[in-house]
Amino acid sequence: MQTVFYLIQKEALQVLRDRVMMLQIFLIPLVQLLVITSAATFEVREAKVHLIDADHTPASRRVADAFRASEHFAIAERSAGVDAGSQSLQTRRADLVLHVPAQFGHDLQAGPPPNVRLLVNGEKASAGIMQSYAQQILQDVASDYAAELRVQDASYTGGPRAQMEVRSRLRYNAALEYDDYMASGILTLLVTIIGTLLTAQNIVREQEIGTIEQLNVTPMTKGQFIVGKLLPFWVLGLIEFGLGLIVAWLAYDLPIRGSLLLLFVVAGVYLTVALGIGLLISTVVNTQQQAMLVTFFVLVLYLLMSGLFTPVASMPTWAEWVAELSPLKHFIEIMRTVLMKGAGPLDIWQPTVILAGYGGLILSVAVRQYSKTKT
Numbered sequence: 001m002q003t004v005f006y007l008i009q010k011e012a013l014q015v016l017r018d019r020v021m022m023l024q025i026f027l028i029p030l031v032q033l034l035v036i037t038s039a040a041t042f043e044v045r046e047a048k049v050h051l052i053d054a055d056h057t058p059a060s061r062r063v064a065d066a067f068r069a070s071e072h073f074a075i076a077e078r079s080a081g082v083d084a085g086s087q088s089l090q091t092r093r094a095d096l097v098l099h100v101p102a103q104f105g106h107d108l109q110a111g112p113p114p115n116v117r118l119l120v121n122g123e124k125a126s127a128g129i130m131q132s133y134a135q136q137i138l139q140d141v142a143s144d145y146a147a148e149l150r151v152q153d154a155s156y157t158g159g160p161r162a163q164m165e166v167r168s169r170l171r172y173n174a175a176l177e178y179d180d181y182m183a184s185g186i187l188t189l190l191v192t193i194i195g196t197l198l199t200a201q202n203i204v205r206e207q208e209i210g211t212i213e214q215l216n217v218t219p220m221t222k223g224q225f226i227v228g229k230l231l232p233f234w235v236l237g238l239i240e241f242g243l244g245l246i247v248a249w250l251a252y253d254l255p256i257r258g259s260l261l262l263l264f265v266v267a268g269v270y271l272t273v274a275l276g277i278g279l280l281i282s283t284v285v286n287t288q289q290q291a292m293l294v295t296f297f298v299l300v301l302y303l304l305m306s307g308l309f310t311p312v313a314s315m316p317t318w319a320e321w322v323a324e325l326s327p328l329k330h331f332i333e334i335m336r337t338v339l340m341k342g343a344g345p346l347d348i349w350q351p352t353v354i355l356a357g358y359g360g361l362i363l364s365v366a367v368r369q370y371s372k373t374k375t
Contacts, residue, residue, distance in 0.1 A: 004227050004228045008228050011202075011232040012232050015202075021198060025193070025236075044314065045071060045072060045313070045314040047072060047073050047096055048095045049074065049076060049094060049097075050097045051067070051077070051100070052078070052097065052099040053078065054099070055100050055104035059145065063116075064100075067134075072133045073130075073137075076093065076094055082097075085119060097117075098117075098118060099117040099119070101115055116167070117167055117169075118131065119168075120169070120170050120171065121171055122170035122173030123340045172340045172341050180254055180255060181336075184339050184340075185308045186244065186248075187244045188331055190241065191241050192274055192328060194237045194240055195233060195237050195271045195275050196274045196299065197291075197292070197296075199274075200285070200291040200295050201288050201291050203278075204285055204287060204288050207286070222367070226279065229279075230275045230279065233275060234268070234272070241267045245260075245263075256339055257340065258337075258339060258343055258344070266331070266335075266352055266355070269352065273358045273359045277298065302327070302328050305322055306326045306328040306329040327354075330351035330352075331351075
């Protein structure tokens with residue numbers, strides 16, 4: 001352990017003295033935020049709808065058919081109670097709950113405007129768009145229904161777009177604060193860049209300047225070398241993660257409804273995955289330039305396939321399956337669920353177990369692939 005401690009001390013001093021590396025830690029996420037925020041699109045396609053039909057009339061079935069025919073929504077679940085709909089939102093099985101009340105058909109034709117309720121998952125950045133699309137569909141159904149009644153009965157005086165009252169309420173992000181949504185994404189970028197890019201560059205740089213050969217001739221084992229190399233970046237990643245939470249809370253009033261300890265535990269697990277990917281990259285490249293190119297290829301691939309900026313549900317089916325292979329997707333899911341919903345360990349156990357499995361697998365392959373005698 002004394003050998004590992006000295007190596008950690010050497011790595012920490014080397015990182016702190018490297019101005020370029022410090023710029024990589026703090027500047028790159030800022031640039032990504034400024035560029036990608038304006039370029040990202042949040043088009044809603046096949047958002048999952050939980051339908052509660054308490055009326056069971058041709059009018060209520062018309063509402064269901066309208067949502068089913070829309071390219072923006074897909075009816076994923078049906079139930080008879082509001083509690084089941086709320087549970088679907090909590091567990092991410094639904095993005096929107098549509099409650100068609102009893103007497104809907106009667107009220108639409110002759111009574112007061114029926115009170116159709118929408119529950120929208122405000123955790124998603126596309127929540128406002130989903131709400132707008134759903135309201136438009138409901139208003140179109142009311143307008144078409146009123147037009148048909150006027151054709152059938154000349155004495156009917158109901159006007160178009162005036163026969164339905166829609167009341168909607170956003171859950172988890174009631175004010176639709178875009179900063180709340182993006183802040184959690186930028187935190188994942190900070191951890192990913194530190195864990196992957198800097199790890200790969202640091203080890204390859206040692207090879208380029210020849211200092212790694214001085215370490216190779218020592219009796220230090222491969223395990224000691226890898227722990228001493230990776231542990232400083234693991235700690236640095238957790239520090240950066242904590243600073244990012246503080247800045248997001250102070251600057252953007254980021255809601256932190258869940259456990260901070262749980263967030264740091266999951267971040268530590270995810271950092272193991274990121275460090276393993278960085279170490280694996282360092283075993284297949286020979287220069288820092290190669291390390292940077294390969295790392296950015298990997299980062300861009302699983303950043304765009306992770307649901308960080310665009311919903312995974314809007315991707316083609318094959319892309320959704322590929323997205324499941326991205327560790328970042330599972331980390332983002334955990335981050336937003338804990339921060340915005342206040343979820344506990346039981347709510348995030350599945351993506352956490354997946355991350356832990358990725359960490360063990362990738363780190364094991366990287367350690368096996370790495371050779372202490374590599375020149």
